[in-house]
Amino acid sequence: MSVVTNPVTMPATHPEAGKEDNYLTHSSGFLSWALTLDHKRIGMMYLVGVMSAFALGGVLALMIRLHLWTPNLEANQAWLLNKTYNQVFTLHGAVMVFLFIIPSIPAALGNFLLPIMLGTKDVAFPRLNLGSFYLWIAGAIFFLFSLFATGLDTGWTFYTPYSIESQGPVIAATLGVFILGFSSIFTGLNFIVTINTMRPPGMTWFRMPLFLWAVYSTSIIQVLATPVLGITMLLLAAEKLLGIGIFDSRLNGDPIAFQHFFWFYSHPAVYIMILPAMGIISELMSVHSHKGIFGYRMIAYSSVAIALFGFLVWGHHMFTSGMADVTTIVFSALTFTVSIPSAIKVFNWIGTMYQGTVSLNTPMVYALAFIFLFTIGGLTGLFLGALSTDMHLHATYFVIAHFHYVMMGGTLIAFLGGLFHWWPKMTGKMFNDFGGILSASIIFVGFNLTFLPQFVLGTRGMPRRYASYKPEFQLLHQLSTIGALMLGVGLLVALLVLLHSLFYGSKAPKNPWGGATLEWECSSPPPHDNFSSAPTVGDPYDFSKIEFDPKTGSYFKKK
Amino acid sequence: MSAPTADHTSDSHDHGHGHDGDFSHPMPIWMLLAVFFALLLLTVATVYQSTFSLGNLEVWMSLAIATVKAGLVIAFFMHLLWDKPLNAIIIFSSLIFVALFLGFTMMDAQGYRENLIMNPALLEDSQPAAVKVELSK
Amino acid sequence: MTTAVAPSPTDHEHDAHHEHPAWLAHHFDDAEQQFDAGKLGMWIFLVTEVLFFSGMFCAYALYRNRNPEVFEFCSTFLNEKLGAINTGVLLFSSLTMAWAVRASQLKQTKTLIGMLGATLGCAAIFLGVKAVEYSHKWGLGLFPGKYYVSQVEGAPHSTVPYLWYLCIPALILLVAFVLYYVYAFVSASKFHLRVAGPLVVAASCFFGGVKLGQVLEAEESHGDSHASAGADAHGHEHSDHAGHDHAKEVSAPSVNLLGEAEVVTHDVAVSPAETNTPESNVNQKGMAGLFFSIYYCMTGVHAFHILGGMAVITWLIVKSARFEFHSKYYGPVDNVGLYWHLVDFIWIYLFPLLYLIT
């Protein structure tokens, strides 16, 4: 029990001892990591895993962009064969979505932070947690197989009927997705149970940090939506293996049903990606503005609202797929409702900064970038949700730009911001703030240079997933490619800053930013059991008692 | 070290039992048996029901009986009746999402189904290996 | 620890730090929290299961809505009796499972092991019957989707001993369990005997199920066959069935377990002429074939859930044989029970939706 109150019973802690016990030094050896049940270590392993996946996806992305430097009107003179190009963008999408972005924030940062923020020793089912991680590894192996067995060329959406005929390793990829789905489900299940049953005394629902509300809402989606993806992938694999025909029009099956099945998961899945990011931003905004969050309950409720409304709009991906007219209208109308809770959040974040004392350090710069980019991404979603404009914009670069603004400009940027924010807690090392801000600036500029031209390309009719294009598009494509290279540089800088801190960073204090949530009450890095002395559960956004102590370089909570 | 407060000592999981209270709730045997026989009876009923021609109504009839059976299983065998309300909410909410999924998809399919055209001629190999096994005679 | 409401401080510390019993995981405060967490987790898992199956129910609904005639035609190939028997078997296994939960709460270990064994046995019977159903259909060429073979009157059965194939894994398990039992007997280990007994019984139950299935399937072939039951519903399509010669079938009532190939002819009346009439264009890959795809997907995924359930019930038997369960620690039994009832729950819908279409 973490909230032990009797000081006499805590003989095992020597806060003054030179070498504090922390989760990194608690035990050593390969197996102490591979078989660990400690949520913090599992979170760190996920972190390494998802970042490697991101690197892989990133390389594939650069291949796409480099290929598009020229119009490639003569397929045989292009850098990549058309066939190869199809495989590259398919794997880029699939790796980024299933291996990186969906597990990124919940499984890596969430795993590390959730029990600490909640004030418990661990998640409810530590073994299941480790199991999720190994499912992720297994899924990754299937994906790597489809990478090296080359030929997966269906796009990350696996649309039938093409995926039925495709010669690529569709079965391996679908099974990979199936396995990753279960990894995601078990993480979500674990988090829901932890938050419901393991809140220590004093931690009421409305004393939970907003990050936890966000992760909780995400978990609801993971549990409700992912099983449908699981069965869809299984049916698709059966389609390939046994020719069952459920999605195959040659056999009187229904290919549009496949899209319904797929998007019933995959639209809610975009909220699996963005909700935890929004949670991070809520934390970052308030901590680095040193001011209580504006509209705590509205943000909390809007997370849950997004999770639930997210299930009502999947049809907006299928407006041009042959849906019935009535359904398109219904889905278009519903799509507009989901944007309301997102807008509430943006409004509240800005309200939080208003009259706050904003410290412009790395995490905050990332958070500001997020607000800017996410807003663009969200607003362009409305153009796509409107039936008439989507008829024109569907399957063009406009869609590509839209979802990169929300996924990369939103989730990835928030992930990086959160990573910098909690890095001192996770590793016990401070990073170079100038380097961090530099990385954020390069990424911000590079990102916009990459994707703003794509909005223009899309409205002018450049279709997505094409290996060649009309020469008149070349300038915009080249701008985009330059932006992508810049983005790559920015990400490398961020990586270097983090790596540098591991070796040369100064020791992180307990509470370097002045946060009021529980993770700042335990040492950096946290001890094996998270809290060596009892945390007092209070208002997570009450900054009135937080003061800076120049001697330790740390903030602390006044008694 | 924080000062001990009343907050820390109160048990957050109070269900009317004490801290070490017994939370198990054994079902009486007669109840288990009664439920089982009721389920058997309903099974017979649904089989019997299927011998009539009720036309369109029939699916709904058999679904209704199945739902009663499922209700019995959930309420008694899974002792949801005595369980925390949250668990009941959770499992029923799953049905709402199933309804949503089926509802929208079916509604849409009603609209576009005339456009679906079956074309088995496109199957390149219509005589698959699995049935090429010797059929004697 | 200052308030009076709380249990005495010493007690609390005691619980939380020193005498954390082995069955209570270190990160939980007390038995009830552990139980609640496990149970909530299981209910959420069941939610994912419901949604998982919903995909197939959706496929079913879409297709039935579009081609109701296919469902009428095809369900005549499904043996109502076998379905009903299996429903009964699963309901009974739910009863024994619920009883097992009760026994674990009351620490009646003998009853507990007995009830778990009975559940396992029922599961095995269910699979045995299912094996007969599947192999019978495969013999007729009733494969999913593009492998479907149009049914023609008098066409011969395939002689592939599908049932035999399906029995091999069960046979291997049976032998293994018997050997285990012998080992337990020789080493006179009470624990191993407690485990091995139910396993042997359960594995044998599979063959009981196979026998049961065969008998019922054979019965069906004479007398009023399912095909003629179908004939009531769609009059002319099967009207010549009455004249169909049953004598041939009586001689070889079912697929032979050992595959010693007598030729068995189809017991379903679809004359070649009929397959060409517009009403019977259901008898082809995109029609009946797709029905069987849905049938195999639904029942197959369900059967895999049964197998998974059997694995965890076996695990429970081992734990029970070590006397691990008592009124404060019976969560595993309870949660596996919930899972098992859900599998039953799904079958409760599958049975009328697949077998009872008229």
Ligand code: HEM
């Ligand atoms: C603010 C609310 C949002 C609205 C109204 C919205 C609307 C849409 C619409 C209508 C489309 C379909 C465009 C088409 O294919 O023609 C779309 C595509 C997409 N959106 Fe959003 N979106 C929103 C937020 C998000 C978020 C937060 C994410 C992810 C973090 C996201 C990720 C995607 C992706 C990945 C696609 C493309 C899928 C594909 O076809 O490959 N969207 N969005």
Ligand SMILES: [Cu+2]
């Ligand atoms: Cu969407």
